[in-house]
Amino acid sequence: MTTQxxxxxxxxxxxxxxxxxxxxxxxxxxxxxxSIFALLGSNGAGKTTAVKILSTLLKADAGMARxxxxxxxxxxxxxxxSISLTGQFAAVDEILSGRENLVLVARLRHLKNPGKIADDLxxxxxxxxxxxxxxxxxxxxxxxxxxxxxxxxxNPPVVFLDEPTTGLDPQARIEVWQAVRELAGRxxxxxxxxxxxxxxxxxxxRIAILHEGRIIVNGTLAELKQLLPPAKVEYxxxxxxxxxxxxxxxxxxxxxxxxxxxx
Amino acid sequence: MSKHFFGDxxxxxxxxxxxxxxxxxxxxxxxIMPIAMMLMFVYVFGGAINTGSVSYVNYLLPGILLITVASxxxxxAFRLFMDMKGGIFERFQSMPIARSSVLWxxxxxxxxxxxxxxxxxxxxxxLMGFRSxxxxxxxLSVAGILILFTLALTWIAVIPGLTAKSVDGAxxxxxxxxxxxxxxxxxxxxxxxPGPLRVFAEHQPVTSIVNALRNLFSQQPVGTDIWIALAxxxxxxxxxxxxxxxxxxxxxx
Numbered sequence: 001m002t003t004q005x006x007x008x009x010x011x012x013x014x015x016x017x018x019x020x021x022x023x024x025x026x027x028x029x030x031x032x033x034x035s036i037f038a039l040l041g042s043n044g045a046g047k048t049t050a051v052k053i054l055s056t057l058l059k060a061d062a063g064m065a066r067x068x069x070x071x072x073x074x075x076x077x078x079x080x081x082s083i084s085l086t087g088q089f090a091a092v093d094e095i096l097s098g099r100e101n102l103v104l105v106a107r108l109r110h111l112k113n114p115g116k117i118a119d120d121l122x123x124x125x126x127x128x129x130x131x132x133x134x135x136x137x138x139x140x141x142x143x144x145x146x147x148x149x150x151x152x153x154x155n156p157p158v159v160f161l162d163e164p165t166t167g168l169d170p171q172a173r174i175e176v177w178q179a180v181r182e183l184a185g186r187x188x189x190x191x192x193x194x195x196x197x198x199x200x201x202x203x204x205x206r207i208a209i210l211h212e213g214r215i216i217v218n219g220t221l222a223e224l225k226q227l228l229p230p231a232k233v234e235y236x237x238x239x240x241x242x243x244x245x246x247x248x249x250x251x252x253x254x255x256x257x258x259x260x261x262x263x
Numbered sequence: 264m265s266k267h268f269f270g271d272x273x274x275x276x277x278x279x280x281x282x283x284x285x286x287x288x289x290x291x292x293x294x295i296m297p298i299a300m301m302l303m304f305v306y307v308f309g310g311a312i313n314t315g316s317v318s319y320v321n322y323l324l325p326g327i328l329l330i331t332v333a334s335x336x337x338x339x340a341f342r343l344f345m346d347m348k349g350g351i352f353e354r355f356q357s358m359p360i361a362r363s364s365v366l367w368x369x370x371x372x373x374x375x376x377x378x379x380x381x382x383x384x385x386x387x388x389x390l391m392g393f394r395s396x397x398x399x400x401x402x403l404s405v406a407g408i409l410i411l412f413t414l415a416l417t418w419i420a421v422i423p424g425l426t427a428k429s430v431d432g433a434x435x436x437x438x439x440x441x442x443x444x445x446x447x448x449x450x451x452x453x454x455x456x457p458g459p460l461r462v463f464a465e466h467q468p469v470t471s472i473v474n475a476l477r478n479l480f481s482q483q484p485v486g487t488d489i490w491i492a493l494a495x496x497x498x499x500x501x502x503x504x505x506x507x508x509x510x511x512x513x514x515x516x
Contacts, residue, residue, distance in 0.1 A: 052353075080358055
């Protein structure tokens with residue numbers, strides 16, 4: 001697109017209140033092109049609000065935000081051309097089939113050959129066999145994969161993933177992580193929000209912690225680890241161990257991920 | 264307005280029409296309630312209601328058609344609410360599409376779904392002995408009034424669809440609309456109603472619409488009723504549209 005050198009996302013002094021509640025109180029951060037940036041925070045920290053402002057769904061009260069070089073308030077249409085949003089709840093049409101969902105988004109992005117785009121993405125996300133089935137029969141992981149696949153149509157340079165693994169089981173989580181890594185590998189900038197420490201640890205090039213409406217730290221994992229007290233680090237390291245046990249017991253390594261359904 | 268408005272609306276319309284064709288039960292339930300009412304009124308109460316020389320099913324059908332629309336638009340609110348609640352509404356709004364297409368697709372889907380229900384109800388009425396000598400022009404006028412009425416009520420339905428907090432809230436608004444024909448000339452002539460009720464019945468929109476439809480079906484002169492009916496439909500349509508669009512703008516800004 002237009003600005004090659006500028007950061008993919010620039011946020012300065014972003015503020016947003018819902019009546020008396022000050023959700024964002026001056027948020028600043030930049031996200032470099034082609035990197036994965038994690039916005040870490042507990043529930044109610046303002047992560048979703050920040051993502052909604054960046055994806056033009058909400059207007060900020062104060063501050064500046066640019067995505068792909070475009071101002072989110074003044075150039076909302078250009079921003080929408082540059083992004084895609086995967087919200088907290090899988091934004092898929094339950095009544096349509098997986099393939100129809102993909103075709104729908106391809107048409108709305110005014111692309112040629114929506115059918116081919118859909119088939120390619122189904123294959124890339126191991127959903128080809130399930131492509132003709134109604135999404136309401138999909139498992140949580142399949143639904144999320146379809147959701148992310150829908151976000152990639154048209155190759156937007158910036159992708160927002162709002163808590164992409166909340167409510168997913170460990171296998172499905174690993175599937176989503178693989179998808180996110182692949183995305184960044186292709187040069188897409190990813191901003192993801194999460195409340196899981198290990199998710200940020202696994203995926204992100206940089207991590208910012210959003211707390212009570214402000215970014216309290218922003219750095220690489222190594223930088224952050226030096227800040228955290230040892231007890232915290234221990235907790236982070238314990239989580240994957242239990243997960244390893246779980247995954248070893250149920251024998252899943254993300255290979256047979258097309259089998260599960262919610263039936 | 265975006266250059267993609269018509270294309271985007273068509274794509275989204277295709278999507279919600281699939282919702283309808285894949286859950287035909289919503290159309291059937293929409294039609295069943297008015298059909299049950301029609302059966303009950305024609306075969307149970309009809310014998311005791313004096314409508315002069317007009318057969319009761321002929322007398323009743325216009326009101327039943329309005330009830331069909333009033334109950335059908337509850338599903339419009341429901342479908343819109345489900346889109347809002349799931350993430351798909353936000354996905355559409357964060358995409359480079361004409362933003363009002365999302366609403367228009369729902370409105371046009373409502374129109375199609377209600378027209379199907381209306382055809383089903385008319386077919387049942389024909390089986391029950393409804394007859395009309397109306398010509399093509401009269402039928403077209405009937406269709407035109409019903410389309411305007413459906414659009415007016417649909418834009419009303421958009422408002423709770425956008426603002427409701429629960430599924431029940433999204434469709435509860437239609438109950439008073441379903442009830443309104445009872446306080447009109449739809450089921451019984453207004454002459455026997457007591458004073459204030461009669462005044463209300465004779466001046467509320469349903470009566471003029473019902474009378475206009477009835478006159479068109481029975482090839483009577485439509486008189487001023489049709490103009491009052493059209494004025495009501497267009498008036499409600501404009502007011503509801505303005506409110507719905509304002510609500511929508513507040514939701515997406």
